[in-house]
Amino acid sequence: MSTVSLKVEFSGGLELLFNNQRQIKLDLPAQVPSDSQTVVAAGGQADASEGRPADVRYLIHWLKDNRLKERPELFVENGTVRPGILVLINDTDWELEGEEEYVLENGDDIVFISTLHGG
Amino acid sequence: MPPKLCQLCNETRAVLKRPKTGQHICRECFYYVFETEIHNTIMEANLFSPGDRVAIGASGGKDSTVLAYVMKVLNERYNYGLDLHLLSIDEGIRGYRDDSLETVKRNQQQYDMPLKILSYEELYGWSMDRIVEQVGRKNNCTFCGVFRRQALDRGAANIGVDHILTGHNADDIAETVLMNIMRGDIARLGRCTLITTQGEDTIKRSKPFKYVYEKEIVMYAYFKKLDYFSTECIYSPDAYRGHARTFLKDLEASRPSAIIDIIHSGEAFEVRQEVKAKAKAQTTCKRCGYMSSNELCKACSLLEGLERGMGGLAVVRGRCRGLDVAEMKQKDR
Ligand SMILES: [Zn+2]
Numbered sequence: 515m516s517t518v519s520l521k522v523e524f525s526g527g528l529e530l531l532f533n534n535q536r537q538i539k540l541d542l543p544a545q546v547p548s549d550s551q552t553v554v555a556a557g558g559q560a561d562a563s564e565g566r567p568a569d570v571r572y573l574i575h576w577l578k579d580n581r582l583k584e585r586p587e588l589f590v591e592n593g594t595v596r597p598g599i600l601v602l603i604n605d606t607d608w609e610l611e612g613e614e615e616y617v618l619e620n621g622d623d624i625v626f627i628s629t630l631h632g633g
Numbered sequence: 634m635p636p637k638l639c640q641l642c643n644e645t646r647a648v649l650k651r652p653k654t655g656q657h658i659c660r661e662c663f664y665y666v667f668e669t670e671i672h673n674t675i676m677e678a679n680l681f682s683p684g685d686r687v688a689i690g691a692s693g694g695k696d697s698t699v700l701a702y703v704m705k706v707l708n709e710r711y712n713y714g715l716d717l718h719l720l721s722i723d724e725g726i727r728g729y730r731d732d733s734l735e736t737v738k739r740n741q742q743q744y745d746m747p748l749k750i751l752s753y754e755e756l757y758g759w760s761m762d763r764i765v766e767q768v769g770r771k772n773n774c775t776f777c778g779v780f781r782r783q784a785l786d787r788g789a790a791n792i793g794v795d796h797i798l799t800g801h802n803a804d805d806i807a808e809t810v811l812m813n814i815m816r817g818d819i820a821r822l823g824r825c826t827l828i829t830t831q832g833e834d835t836i837k838r839s840k841p842f843k844y845v846y847e848k849e850i851v852m853y854a855y856f857k858k859l860d861y862f863s864t865e866c867i868y869s870p871d872a873y874r875g876h877a878r879t880f881l882k883d884l885e886a887s888r889p890s891a892i893i894d895i896i897h898s899g900e901a902f903e904v905r906q907e908v909k910a911k912a913k914a915q916t917t918c919k920r921c922g923y924m925s926s927n928e929l930c931k932a933c934s935l936l937e938g939l940e941r942g943m944g945g946l947a948v949v950r951g952r953c954r955g956l957d958v959a960e961m962k963q964k965d966r
């Protein structure tokens with residue numbers, strides 16, 4: 515089964531929700547179930563026959579289910595990142611890249627930055 | 634999908650969608666419009682005169698770090714002729730402020746500006762850690778807010794500066810407008826949107842980022858790789874403010890102009906409030922000598938409450954500190 519390798523970075527205080535890790539590398543299945551179920555997919559045995567390509571929406575679910583250590587409500591809301599969290603895809607504002615619909619490619623660099631922490 | 638080109642220069646790939654305008658812009662054009670808009674805000678409000686000594690209230694967080702960087706850039710680019718300083722307050726919160734002060738100390742080197750740090754401990758005889766031990770976590774933001782405000786003024790007087798710049802951005806101001814509406818505090822509603830205020834003292838405070846969206850500040854810091862510190866204050870959050878912030882971010886997600894629209898609503902209250910603020914009689918605090926509209930300034934009335942809970946020793950100690958501050962201020966005049 516083919517996979518996509520990603521680099522994911524957290525900053526602006528978000529890293530605190532991810533065990534103080536600022537950067538992680540991970541491999542996601544290239545095809546994922548259409549309901550975004552990540553628990554099975556993380557084990558690599560999902561039935562991909564009726565899936566869709568892995569996108570940022572799936573990555574957010576996957577991070578929440580597999581890497582997030584505390585207070586999930588500070589990261590996700592209504593199936594996407596909480597308002598006030600900026601996302602960059604290969605150093606470009608995700609709002610220019612289709613946001614959650616962006617289909618992940620091998621080697622992509624995804625950055626999540628919280629703007630909600632003090633100035 | 635071909636890369637989207639910048640809608641300003643039509644040459645380079647766009648990397649950012651501006652929340653204010655919806656435009657897709659490239660990195661260089663973003664730097665240009667971000668810095669130029671702040672310059673325009675400064676010029677329109679006539680914030681400075683050549684030779685002014687100005688302090689940037691520096692917390693080590695994103696807003697004040699970007700503010701220090703941009704002020705340095707603009708001061709050089711447009712020859713403002715400003716003598717810029719960094720002014721930081723050490724609230725005495727272990728594991729939070731000590732780390733962020735390290736960031737400020739690096740900024741001092743990076744931006745080549747003199748840095749002054751004042752602590753609650755030296756000004757008031759109480760660190761926030763000790764205040765929280767005493768009052769618990771419920772009202773500690775009240776203490777911190779009052780103390781910080783006065784501490785910045787005193788720090789400014791101490792380094793001979795009569796103008797403090799703070800990193801409050803458009804999102805912060807819109808949030809404060811909402812808070813004031815939710816609290817029914819109409820007196821503060823207009824005032825909180827003013828670009829410059831002059832409080833109980835003679836020291837001016839200005840917000841050059843008044844119209845700058847938080848998203849752009851964070852993106853600017855990210856692209857420029859500015860060194861800032863981001864952690865929630867361990868004694869925070871002020872739950873009510875948290876609700877206002879969440880509400881605002883939800884509004885912004887569905888209509889980005891909501892932030893500026895709310896600021897404009899607040900500004901509509903501005904004029905009448907100015908009159909009211911000036912009409913208020915001023916006196917000096919009988920304990921510390923700081924300008925106040927009551928017998929005791931806000932910081933001293935909080936301190937008296939704290940000390941009553943602590944017994945006689947602390948009162949004496951606090952009084953001495955208060956006197957020191959009064960003397961210090963007089964020397965600086
Ligand atoms: Zn451009």
Ligand SMILES: [Zn+2]
Pocket residue numbers: 918919920921922923929930931932933934
């Ligand atoms: Zn006083």
